[in-house]
Amino acid sequence: MERKTGSLQEQALKRKERLKALRERQLHGRGQDDGEPEQKKASLEEPAEEKHRELKLRNYTPEDEELKERQVPKAKPASVEDKVKDQLEAANPEPIIEEVDLANLAPRKPDWDLKRDVAKKLEKLERRTQRAIAELIRDRLRGSEEELAGAVAAVGTEEGDSD
Incomplete structure (x- = not known):
């Protein structure tokens, strides 16, 4: 222990x-004894020597002519009116919709998707049904015209016989 x-x-x-x-x-x-090879140490030191930052003078007004070239121009503040105007526009509420579509609020029936899928087929069948009904009506009209013509012809022959 x-x-x-x-x-x-x-x-x-x-x-x-x-x-x-x-x-x-x-x-x-x-x-020197940090365990890194000499090549790595040399590669780490070289960029530090080569890396040179350019002097930028923001808050200092230099007297020397060479340094005046490096002075950063003063920043202009943003317009307060524009910012306030943007905020007021963003704060305006959207117009409230007075009419509410009840179809969108009411829950859908469980078979709504089936009806949607069958709707195209039903349209085709509806067109065929309308055509068939129109043909039947035409046939009846033709049949009634023929009967009417036959009746008129029969009445005409009876009148011609009686003359």
């Missing part, structure tokens, strides 16, 4: 030493 606690204490001490070394490296910059 003592052996386990001893090894745990040793591990804790090693961990503390590693953390202390890491803190020192962070405070004092990168050290």
Whole structure:
């Protein structure tokens, strides 16, 4: 049992030493013994040297002519009237619809999708039915015309016989 606690204490001490070394490296910059190869160190340092930020003067008015060229122009504030106008337009409520379509509010019947799917077929059948009814009416009219013509002819022959 003592052996386990001893090894745990040793591990804790090693961990503390590693953390202390890491803190020192962070405070004092990168050290030589941080475990990275020399090529990586060189590649990390080169861009830092090449990287040069241009000086931009925002809040400082320089006296030197060269520095005056680097001065950033003053920013112009946005128009308050435009912002207020936009906010007022956004705040206007949409016109309220006075008429409410009851068909949209009422729940649909359970078979509405079946009726929708059959509607095209029913249109075709409705057209065929109308045509058939029109043909039947025409046939009856033709039949009644023939009967009427026959009756007129029969009446005409009877009158001609009686003359």
